Amino acid sequence: MQTKRPPPTEQQVTEAFRALANEHALEREPFDKRRAWHALQYAQRTTGAARSARMRWALALGVFALGIAVGAPAWQAWAMLRYEAHGLSTEGSILSARDTPADLSFSDGSRMTVSPHSTLSVDLLGKRAALTRLFDGRLHVAVHHEPDTNYRFLAGPYEVQVVGTEFDLEWHAQGNGLTLIMQSGEVRVFGDGGRRQVRAGQTLHLPTNAEPLREAALNAASPTPPSLASAAADIRAVRKEASAPLKPSAMIARATEADWGALLNAGQFATIMRDADARGGERLLESASANDLRVLALAARYTGRRAFSLRAWQALRARYVADAQNQGAAFFLARGHEEQGEVAEAMRWLARYLAESPSGAYASEALGRRLVLLSKAGQKTDAVSAAHAYLERYPRGAYAKSAQLVLQSE
C-alpha cells in the first residue's frame, strides 16, 4: 500500500523535472552528429534558395505594386480628360461663377470662359469627351478638334454636340431661352425632335421650351466675334418675325434694344457702355426702355461701373415697377450695395426683394446672401433664424453649408 507523502516543494519539482528533461534531451540527441551536420548544410542551401526565391517574388511583387501605384494614375491621366477651374466656386458637382468671369482649361487644349453668375456642371467622359450642363448663364467655348473629340452641352431641353469649334452658348431658363453664336466650326443642335447644323457666323435663338424651333439669323457672317453691326443685323433678322408696322421712334427704340440685347448676350459689355456714353450716358436712364435699363445695369456692373449700375436699377424700379420686380432689380441693387461695402443698404434691398418675390429666380441667392451678411455683422439671432429659413427651403442649396455652420456655432 502506498504511503502518503507531503506535497512536493518547488525545488523538488524543479530538480526532478530538470533531471527528466536532461535525460530526455540526451536520449533524443542525434546519434550521428555528422548526419545532422549534413542535414543542416542541406537545410542551409535550401533555405538560402528559398530565401532568394522569396526575395525574387517580393521584388517582383514590389515592382508590380509600384507599377500599379505609378501606372494607374498615369494611365488615368492619359486616358481621361482633365480640367482646371479658375475663378469658379464649387458646390458638389455644380460650378458657379460669381461676380467675375471664370474659365475652365481642359487637358486637350479646349477652353471655356464662364460669364459671371453662370452655373454649370462638367462630367468627364473620356480622353476627349465631356458633358457640360449649363443650368443658367453664358459660356464661351473653344473646343480643340481631334478625330475622337466629343463635347456635348445640355441647356434646358437642348443639346449641342461639338467636334471642334468655337462658339458662345447662353441659356436662361427664366428668360430668353437658348442663344448660340457660332464663331468657327460647326455644331449640331438637338431638342426639337430633329437635328440642326449651325455653322460659323450663324446665330441660333431657341425658346425656353422645345417648341418648334424659331431659328433666327442663320446669315453667313465673319467667324470673328460679332461686332455691333453684325449683332444688329442678326437681331434685325430675328425681329422680322414681328413684322407689324412700327412708328419710327419705336423702331429706333426696338433697334437699340435689340442691339444691346445681342451685345449683352455676346458679352460685349464694354461696347454697350461705350454706345450708351455716346448717346448721353446717365441721361439715357430717364428715357430708356425697361429692357435697355436692365441691359445697361448689367453691362455697367460687368464693366465695374457700379454706381451707374445702381442708378440704372433704381431708374428701372422708379419707372417700371412691374418690370423691375420681374427682373429682380431689388436683388441686383442689394448685390451692388454689398459690393460697395454698404451692408445695411444691401440688407434692406435683400429684404425688399424677398418680400416682393418670395419665390423669385434669385430667392435662394437672396436668402443665402442675407444669411451671410447677418452672420458677418454678428447678428446671431437673426442669422440663426435666416439659417433655419434657408435650410427649410433649400436644404441642398449653395449656402446650405454656411447655414449649417451658423447653426453649429449657435
Next chain:
Amino acid sequence: MARYTSSKPASHEVEEDLHQAIANNEGDWQRRAFDEYHRLVHGLLSKTLGPRSEVADLTGDVFVIFFANAQRIRVASAVRSYLVSITMNVARRELRARRRRSLLHTLIGWPRDAEREASPDDPKAKAALLQLGRIVDELSPDERAAFVLHSLENMPVAEIASALGVSESTAKRRVRRANEHILKRVRRNALLADYLVARSGPANAD
C-alpha cells in the same frame, strides 16, 4: 551544478577562438560552432518544446539563422547568448505556430497531433515526463521559455532577460508565474507529485 545543463559551457578561450574565426570568416567556423553548441541548442529546444516536436529540424533552423547573422557579433562573450536568444525565438515561434495549428484543428474538427512517446525507458519516468509536458503546454510561450531557461537550464535572470529581449523584472515575473503554475498543477496530481518527490530526494527548506 553546471551553469548550463544542456551542455558544458565553452571555455573562454574556445569562445574567443570561435569569435575570431567568425570575424575572419575562416572556412570551418560554421562546423566548429555546430560542434560546440549543437547539444545546447538541441537540449534547449527539446526542453522547451517537449517530446512532440521536430527538434532536429528546428535545430537546423537555429543554426541557419545563426550562420547568416553571426558576423554581427561584436564580442566573444556574446556568441553563446546570441545563439540562446535565436534558439528561444525559434522555440517560441514554434509554440505559437503549434497553438495556431491546434486552434485550426479544433475549428475544422481534425484530430489533434498524436503525442509522441517520451524517450526514457522507465515507464514511470515516461508517464511523468508526458504529464509534465502537458502542464508546461498550458504556459504561454514566453513563460515557457523563461521557465526552461531558469529552472531547467539554471540560467541567471540577467541572461534570461537578455536572451528573451525583456527587462529583468519581466523575466523574473515570467519565471515566478511559470513555477507557481507548475507547482500548483503538480500538487493536484498525487501520483506525479509522489514520483517527483521520490526522484528528487528529501526536500530542503522551501
